[in-house]
Amino acid sequence: MTAIAGIQHPDGKEKVGEMLSRMSHRGDDWRHIIEKNGAILGASGTKPQEKSALKIQNENMVMEYVSRNHYASAKATQKGLELKRDQLGISPLYYGRTPDGEICFASEVKGLLAVTRDVHELPPGHALTGTTLKRNFKLTQKKKRTDSAENLARRLREKLESSVGMRIAELGAGSWLSGGIDSTAIAAIARPHMREFHTFTAGLENSVDIQYALMAARHIGSIQHTRTVTIAELLETIPEVIYHLESFDALLVRSSILNFLVAKLASDYVPAVFSGEGGDELFAGYDYLKDIPEEKLQEELTDIIARLHNTALQRVDRSASAHGTVAYVGLLDQDIVDLALEIPAEYKIRNGVEKWILRKAVSDLLPENLLMRKKAKFWQGGGVEGIIAEHAERMITDHDFGAERNLVNGEALNTKEELLYYRIFKEYFGEFEDLSWMGRTKGAPVS
Numbered sequence: 001m002t003a004i005a006g007i008q009h010p011d012g013k014e015k016v017g018e019m020l021s022r023m024s025h026r027g028d029d030w031r032h033i034i035e036k037n038g039a040i041l042g043a044s045g046t047k048p049q050e051k052s053a054l055k056i057q058n059e060n061m062v063m064e065y066v067s068r069n070h071y072a073s074a075k076a077t078q079k080g081l082e083l084k085r086d087q088l089g090i091s092p093l094y095y096g097r098t099p100d101g102e103i104c105f106a107s108e109v110k111g112l113l114a115v116t117r118d119v120h121e122l123p124p125g126h127a128l129t130g131t132t133l134k135r136n137f138k139l140t141q142k143k144k145r146t147d148s149a150e151n152l153a154r155r156l157r158e159k160l161e162s163s164v165g166m167r168i169a170e171l172g173a174g175s176w177l178s179g180g181i182d183s184t185a186i187a188a189i190a191r192p193h194m195r196e197f198h199t200f201t202a203g204l205e206n207s208v209d210i211q212y213a214l215m216a217a218r219h220i221g222s223i224q225h226t227r228t229v230t231i232a233e234l235l236e237t238i239p240e241v242i243y244h245l246e247s248f249d250a251l252l253v254r255s256s257i258l259n260f261l262v263a264k265l266a267s268d269y270v271p272a273v274f275s276g277e278g279g280d281e282l283f284a285g286y287d288y289l290k291d292i293p294e295e296k297l298q299e300e301l302t303d304i305i306a307r308l309h310n311t312a313l314q315r316v317d318r319s320a321s322a323h324g325t326v327a328y329v330g331l332l333d334q335d336i337v338d339l340a341l342e343i344p345a346e347y348k349i350r351n352g353v354e355k356w357i358l359r360k361a362v363s364d365l366l367p368e369n370l371l372m373r374k375k376a377k378f379w380q381g382g383g384v385e386g387i388i389a390e391h392a393e394r395m396i397t398d399h400d401f402g403a404e405r406n407l408v409n410g411e412a413l414n415t416k417e418e419l420l421y422y423r424i425f426k427e428y429f430g431e432f433e434d435l436s437w438m439g440r441t442k443g444a445p446v447s
Contacts, residue, residue: 001026001321002045002064005106006074007098007115008081012040019104019111020044025244026107026321036060036076046271046324064091064107066326067167069334072122074105080130081105087137088332089124089309092317094437096120103130108318109246109437113429121437124309139306141298142341149347153360156339160361163333164189164274173328174198174270176262177224179212180373181355181362182276182285184220186330188365190274191220198269202227202262204234204384216370227265229258231387237261238388239424244322245314246429248421250414251441252311254388259319267323275316278331281305282340283355284348297345305337310439392417409435 003026005019006012013033020031020042027046034041036059043062063073072091075082081103085093095105096118106112109119122128125137145152167173168190175187177199191197199222201213210226217224234257241260242253266273280286281304284297292300313329320327330336343357350356359371396416404423405413408431413419 003107004043004062006041007104008039009102016040016042018114023111039076083128085122087125093122119437144344145342156361159336163330167328168193171272173272175274177213178209182279184216185362186274188220197222200266202258242424244318248425250418256315263319267325272326283358294345389417392420
């Protein structure tokens with residue numbers, strides 16, 4: 001993993017050093033500092049990525065490069081800093097101006113806060129040069145393919161194999177494994193590439209994710225590592241999760257706790273992991289999507305794919321980077337995304353089965369009980385559902401919720417659980433008059 005930071009000022013080396021230090025969890029085995037065109041740019045990272053990371057840094061550019069279409073970069077040009085972010089926003093990047101008007105940027109908000117409280121998120125597929133923001137890519141609906149289901153499944157499988165193969169060749173990798181179709185399919189495809197393949201799961205005792213992950217690991221022949229979490233550990237981990245996540249969005253925080261703990265477990269064994277993130281958005285994995293008319297389904301999927309960058313992908317990035325590891329989101333390779341947007345809705349939800357085309361594409365790899373497992377949200381499968389909300393109900397009175405739920409930026413917190421998270425967020429980061437840089441989960445619960 002790599003952190004990048006910079007400032008448009010020739011005497012900003014010390015400030016850039018402090019920005020990188022605040023993101024040292026992303027990797028601080030090496031640092032690369034550039035002084036060019038009146039700007040200071042810096043990058044730091046982990047040893048396993050040192051060779052490939054430094055190879056793409058040059059005399060006027062720093063870059064976080066994880067794998068194909070997973071990057072963020074900054075270049076010092078004659079026109080000022082030029083910032084770029086990948087098409088889906090898999091790599092994070094924020095920017096702002098210092099009190100003296102200097103443009104600055106960092107991979108995480110906490111790095112930017114070393115020099116400013118003016119925080120903006122660079123949107124996915126955009127470039128910022130000086131003060132000019134330009135869109136280089138827009139996720140759009142595509143013309144439906146007319147291929148047979150068999151041909152589409154075959155093409156999808158080919159692209160899955162290619163995506164996993166090219167990524168595992170970089171560092172080698174293990175896999176986060178929930179036992180759901182997305183992570184299990186990726187792990188099954190990755191397994192033959194490694195002499196020893198490690199898989200990782202976290203959940204409360206007897207949670208369904210642990211049970212299905214053990215079945216999946218036995219089937220593919222991986223070395224399975226399971227972290228059984230107590231309720232006390234779950235609650236104790238929340239502040240650390242919020243610090244790294246930089247969010248108080250209730251569904252995002254809740255879904256990140258076990259992800260954070262499984263990432264910590266994985267970091268003891270492998271430098272990189274695969275995540276199954278993106279399958280629900282590409283192939284219609286959520287229950288509510290079954291209620292959307294078929295002719296409207298692709299429009300909804302395009303919308304939720306475009307929202308991934310500061311919700312689920314933020315969870316994946318911060319959980320991995322908090323422990324100095326890399327997370328590969330192989331399902332979100334651009335070739336797979338392009339194909340998924342062309343696959344007709346009738347092959348995504350078929351006879352009430354969500355992600356039907358993905359299941360068909362990997363049907364030879366998995367037994368029926370794994371292939372047809374129903375979708376469970378991260379906190380549901382891990383056994384977390386209800387525990388934190390009940391804890392928040394005990395900790396926060398109705399009076400306190402009414403008194404504290406309205407924020408200085410004009411937004412209102414939805415639930416006591418969200419107030420619990422916001423109190424912790426405010427201790428770390430203070431209050432913001434503008435929170436437009438922080439993503440909110442679509443369909444989040446309200447009080």
